[in-house]
Amino acid sequence: MNRTLIKDLTHHLDEQVTIQGWLQTLRDQKNMQFLIVRDRTGLVQVTHWKKGNPGLAELISGVGTESALTLTGKVVKNDVVKLGGIEIQLEDLKVESAAEIPLPFEPFGEYLPEQDFRMDWRYLDLRREVNQLIFEVQTTAEQAMREYWLEHNFIEIHSPKIVGAPSESGAELFTLPYFEKTAYLAQSPQFYKQMAMAAGFENVFEIGPVFRADPSFTSRHMTEFTGVDMEMSWIDSHEDVMAFMERWLAYTYEKVAGKHGEAIKETLGVELEVPSVPFPRIKMADAHKLLKEIGYKLPPDKLHDLDPGAERAIGSYFKEKEGHDYVFVTDWPFEARPFYHMVDPADRTTRSFDLLGKGLEVSTGAQREHRYAVLRDQALAKGLTEEPIQDYLNFFKYGTPPHGGFGFGLSRFLMILLDLPNIREAVYIFRGPTRLTP
RNA sequence: GGGGGCGUGGUGUAGUGGUUUAACAUGCGGCCCUGUCAAGGCCGAGAUCGCGGGUUCAAAUCCCGUCGCUCCCGCCA
Incomplete structure (x- = not known):
């Protein structure tokens, strides 16, 4: 099979070609049949003069839209055709896989079913151009992230997703029967990437699944998602992590904008802007002052923290003030952070940060506490006991560099990058508290 | 887990107490017309209005319960 992609048809004028794709529209007339065929690269009109081949005409009449087809014919220039000014004069058609009639919904109709229904038929939903673009962008973004890491001597790790002990709070863990024991699905690669610091890998990254048994019903939570994690050694503070991260992210934007900027603008109406480096930074204490100034009232139980409304307020403040989509909120109080974040002796805040993108929390990072005794004491201060985290604490017994990630x-x-309103549009298959299929 | 909203043919909507044999669009089936191109025209099938109970002479419409979906909060990425 010598398949020609639809986008390349203009290079094959007056030649016979074979294309493969889906029937998007059939206009079945008295004398002529027009098939609009789609592959990943575009659309083309295929014409068939019925009297030339009545048998073929009959076959075409019975083909449902979205059927998978192989078509052979001659490419001709035709200015009358509104779709690209070319068409294929059909000679042969094979229905590789007929689509049942009717379809559950029309992926290319003038309106879309509600999201939950589209999730039921995700493979049809994904046929839409915008969805293909989202995952092309994701592919490019991940490649750019890896490129940047590899240029900076990072090692890729794959940490286990079946774990024997909670890696952080112990909440939000899925349990799993494991022979005679109970195991858990990893809620974070946190401990394992720190283990790589103890192992002398110096710089590591991991892109992998993360599981959270939190029954969260929002447009930005999932029970399984892809975590992008990194950890680097020999840092002085969290500032080193942020400085690396913002360049890494700007590099990713550059690559995505370069490859997909036009398509993103055309399909999603979003003008990609590569964020300038450095990103704005604001300390938590100052963030609280800022919120007071701009009149955002935090609930009383949030004295050491931010709520989503505050994050959105801070995000739009920096967008307006500095024209920046991103802002680091740094130096969080220990009360709001896990035990392994390093506490700065000067002011008792942690050397940590959240990264907000368009007001949405997209990342948390910190310098980690690498001194065994201090780490143990911080865990105890959080009410943890040593026993379940002893394996983790042991990482810091035999020479672990200062590190963070x-x-x-x-x-x-992807939501932030492409202005997607719901995380379910930004993930291949959504997993939530009540969504286990497809 | 707490709070709000929604649930009407396959799909998207209209209808918020009686004039509704539940309307419109789209999709589906049939016929007609035509090198069509967001094709057009005519006809047709398709919903006991999520489910259960109640109020009323009368319920898609009001009330209660329940289920489902959804958004917000909590929590986080």
């Missing part, structure tokens, strides 16, 4: 949500990043 971040976790970053891949789908949340």
Whole structure:
């Protein structure tokens, strides 16, 4: 099979070609049949003069839209044709796989079913151009991230997703029967990437699944998502992590904008702007002052934290003030952070940050506490006991460099990048508290 | 887990107490017309209005319960 892609048809004028794709529209007339055929690269009109081949005409009449076809014919220039000014004069057609009639919904209709229904028929939903673009962008973004890491001597790791002990709070863990024991699905690669620091890998990254048993019903939570994690050694503070991260992210934007900028603008109406480096930074204490100034009232139980409304307020403040989509909120109080974040002796804040993108929390990072005794004491201060985290604490017994890193949500990043209103549009298959299929 | 909203043919909507044999669009089936191109025209099938109970002479419409979906909050990426 010598398949020609639809986007390349203009290079084959007056030649016989074979194309493969889906029937998007059939206009079945008295004398002529017009088939609009789609592959990943575009659309083309295929014409058939019925009297030339009545048998073929009959076959075509019975083909449902979205059937998978192989078509052979001659490419001709025809200015009358509104779709690209070319058409294929059909000679042969093979129905590789007929689509049942009717379809559950029309992926290319003038309106879309509600999201939950589209999720039921995700493979049809994904046929839409915008969805193909989203995952092309994701592919390019991940490649750019890897490129940047590899240029900076990072090692890729794949940490286990079946774990024997909680890696952080112990909440939000899925349990799993494991022979005679109970295991858990990893809620984070946190401990394992720190283990790589103890192992002398110096710089590591991992892109992999993360599981959270939190029954969260929002447009930005999933029970399984792809975590983008990295950890780097020999840092002085969280500032080193942020400085790396913003360049890494700007590099990713450059690559995505270069490859898909036009398509993104055309299909999604979003003008990609590569964020300038450095990103704005604001310390948590100052963020609280800022919120007071701009009149955002935090609930009383949020004295050491931010709520989503505050994050959106801070995001739009920096967008307006500095024209920046991203802002680091740094130096969080220990009360709002996990035990392994390093506490700065100067002001008792942690050397940590959240990265907000368009007001959405997309990443959390920190310098980690690498001193065994201090780490143990911080765990105890959080009410943890040593026993379940002893394996983790042991990482810091035999020479572990100062280090830090971040976790970053891949789908949340796509939401921010492409202005998607719901994380379910930014992930291949959504997993939520009540969504286990397809 | 707490709170709000929604649930009407396959799909998207209209209808918020009686004039509704539930309307419109799209899709589906049939016929007609035509090198069509967001094709057009005519006809047709398709919903006991999520489910259960109640109020009323009368319920898609009001009330209660329940289920489903959804958004917000909590929590986080």
